[in-house]
Amino acid sequence: MPSNRRWVLASRPTGTPCLENFRLVETPLTAPADGEVLLKTLYLSVDPYMRARMKNVRSYAPPFDIGEVIEGGVTGEIVESRHPQFKKGDFATARLGWQDYALAKGERLRKLPPDKSLLSASLGVLGMTGLTAYFALKEIGQPKAGETVVISGAAGAVGYVAGQIAKIKGARTVGIAGSDEKTKFLTKDCGFDAAINYKTAGNIRKALKETCPNGIHVYFDNVGGPISDAAITLLALKARVIICGQISLYNLEMPAEGPRNLAYLLVNRARMEGFLIHDYEARFEEGLADLHQWLKEGKLLNRETVTQGLEKAPQAFLGLFEGKNIGKQIVKVS
Numbered sequence: 574m575p576s577n578r579r580w581v582l583a584s585r586p587t588g589t590p591c592l593e594n595f596r597l598v599e600t601p602l603t604a605p606a607d608g609e610v611l612l613k614t615l616y617l618s619v620d621p622y623m624r625a626r627m628k629n630v631r632s633y634a635p636p637f638d639i640g641e642v643i644e645g646g647v648t649g650e651i652v653e654s655r656h657p658q659f660k661k662g663d664f665a666t667a668r669l670g671w672q673d674y675a676l677a678k679g680e681r682l683r684k685l686p687p688d689k690s691l692l693s694a695s696l697g698v699l700g701m702t703g704l705t706a707y708f709a710l711k712e713i714g715q716p717k718a719g720e721t722v723v724i725s726g727a728a729g730a731v732g733y734v735a736g737q738i739a740k741i742k743g744a745r746t747v748g749i750a751g752s753d754e755k756t757k758f759l760t761k762d763c764g765f766d767a768a769i770n771y772k773t774a775g776n777i778r779k780a781l782k783e784t785c786p787n788g789i790h791v792y793f794d795n796v797g798g799p800i801s802d803a804a805i806t807l808l809a810l811k812a813r814v815i816i817c818g819q820i821s822l823y824n825l826e827m828p829a830e831g832p833r834n835l836a837y838l839l840v841n842r843a844r845m846e847g848f849l850i851h852d853y854e855a856r857f858e859e860g861l862a863d864l865h866q867w868l869k870e871g872k873l874l875n876r877e878t879v880t881q882g883l884e885k886a887p888q889a890f891l892g893l894f895e896g897k898n899i900g901k902q903i904v905k906v907s
């Protein structure tokens with residue numbers, strides 16, 4: 574049996590996380606028991622929500638313990654199986670961890686088609702982040718043809734898929750992202766109607782007002798903070814605000830004050846609703862069928878930023894807070 578390298582939580586971060594919060598350890602591998610499989614990690618996912626799990630605070634997911642493997646989405650190949658539904662050579666995905674191999678109960682795994690070209694996509698456009706974009710728009714945003722949809726964190730894993738789906742639904746789509754390379758990617762590659770670089774735009778409210786002359790009908794919020802403060806002041810009548818993520822606030826030690834501008838919701842009879850992808854697990858197949866179809870038809874573009882090597886997983890994670898990724902940030906392990 575080979576040994577297993579795994580990233581564990583070494584310490585809890587104060588403010589922005591750093592490399593010292595992680596430790597790479599090596600442990601012996603054991604053979605699977607009845608009902609288990611041994612999965613070799615091919616790709617793993619790094620996601621902003623992991624920052625919340627590094628704190629010792631109970632949220633919708635429990636905190637990581639010190640010394641515990643960093644749990645996250647993994648796609649891999651079964652190398653040994655003692656579960657009737659899996660055989661050696663099958664591909665599968667599950668929430669396992671930043672490690673070379675994982676022992677897992679078969680029930681925790683979702684089997685993947687043998688198409689190797691879509692394996693990493695099972696962590697992105699055909700995985701948790703693509704499904705987040707899909708269900709948040711379908712159930713809360715409900716964009717209609719001609720409406721204006723504004724997306725913050727637009728060039729990231731959830732945002733670029735959300736914008737493309739809004740376009741498929743016939744909406745006008747405006748993205749907000751942190752570099753000219755990203756705004757170009759949104760308008761040239763993903764078909765967004767407009768994109769704003771929030772780092773160079775100056776007055777973000779003014780820039781949004783110019784690009785959304787009829788107001789914002791759907792605001793898909795991935796970042797919170799000043800960008801969202803500005804967007805809320807421009808809501809149209811009966812607008813829908815999706816609270817999907819608040820990455821600009823994740824590294825704050827004290828909770829941010831606000832929002833103070835909720836009168837804009839009152840005046841416009843607008844709705845703001847929190848969204849959590851885990852509530853939709855029973856409906857994943859429905860979302861995957863549409864996302865797959867759009868990919869096949871060329872209506873949906875898949876974009877990933879791939880970092881090579883398990884040893885680089887913490888760097889890839891930390892890069893999310895510096896805007897280093899375009900599309901889904903993936904780590905290729907094997």
Ligand code: NAP
Binds near residue numbers: 796817818850
């Ligand atoms: P992502 O957008 O691929 O990566 C994070 C991006 O956030 C960075 O590339 C960076 O892009 C931007 N960012 C970082 N710090 C920022 C700041 N201070 N202000 C503004 N933008 C900042 O991540 P993702 O996986 O798609 O997730 C997006 C959001 O959705 C996150 O908040 C995440 O927690 C949330 N999420 C929620 C659910 C759910 O079920 N509710 C599921 C998945 C994800 P720039 O270069 O543009 O700054």
